[in-house]
Each structure stands twice: as C-alpha cells, then as structure tokens.
Amino acid sequence: MPSNKWTDPQTIIAAFALIAAIYIGIVQNSINEDLKNLQDVVEIVATPGQKEKVLDSQAPFATVPIVALQNVGTVNIYLKGYFFNDSKYSANGTVLAKSSNIYHIDLPTNGTSKVSIELYYEDSLGRKWITNISATRNPVATTSPIAIASWNVSNVKRKEVTAFPEFQ
Known part of the structure; x- marks a missing residue:
C-alpha cells in the first residue's frame, strides 16, 4: 500500500x-x-558644580556655580550650541567623548534664581538631539561671608530632532 x-x-x-x-x-x-x-546609547547628564574663575587683579579668583555636562552614553557627542534663558550660545562642535570630559556652562551670580538651558547636540552617527535643562538656585544663609549659592539642576530626557538652529 x-x-x-x-x-x-x-x-x-x-x-x-x-x-x-x-x-x-x-x-x-x-x-x-x-x-x-x-x-x-546617547545620554548627557547635567549636574551642578563649581569652578575657579579668574576675574581681575583686585580679586584674581572667584568660585562660580556651573552646570557640568557629561556624556554617559556609548557614542561621542558634538555640542552645537544652547539657549540659556533664550540667549543663543555656540559650543563650536565641542566633543564630549564617552565618559571622559566635561563641558561647563556658567550659572549666573547676579541674583537670578532660575535658568533654563536648551542644549543642541549631534552624536557620532549623525543623529541630532535636544535636551532641556533647568537650574534653580537654593536660598543661601547670608551669615557666612563665603556663602556660595547651591543650585538644583535637572534635565529632561533627550529627544531626537531632525534639525536645529545655526549656532555661529
């Protein structure tokens, strides 16, 4: 069969x-x-910090508050520029290599208590990104002659974009 x-x-x-x-x-x-x-992975972390800044011959050094930007992702990042409280600044394509260097943005020392930063950058694969960062100044006790304001810094998760403004 x-x-x-x-x-x-x-x-x-x-x-x-x-x-x-x-x-x-x-x-x-x-x-x-x-x-x-x-x-x-593309990721920038913004943290508060301080740095020594050269002023002039009368007061040669001062400690100023900063936002420190660090690349904690796996690809290199090229900073194009940022808006700091609606004023445009160029970062000239500064490279933030994977977990190695830090880019500083000075925070105001004129009594301003809140700032916003809109950061524009590109990764080594050509993708364009934007991250929004906010910083709020903490109240400082005025009894100390060396009181330095501390800042709370937070950033919103990055967002991929197709284009961003020219920073020259």
Missing part, C-alpha cells in the same frame, strides 16, 4: 522543524535589533 507523503511521520517532523526554525530566526533577529540599539 503506497504511503501518503503528507501523513508520513518524517514529513510531519520536518514541517514542525521548519516552523520552529523560522520562529527561532524571527526571535533572534528581534534580540539582535535590541542589542544593537543598546550599543548606540
């Missing part, structure tokens, strides 16, 4: 093996895509 090739156990097993191989391939491609996306 001739056997039907569609009911033959070997054919059925081969069909299941083919379906399983296709499913495993689809799942593996999805895993590979997720791993690829994890390798190209």
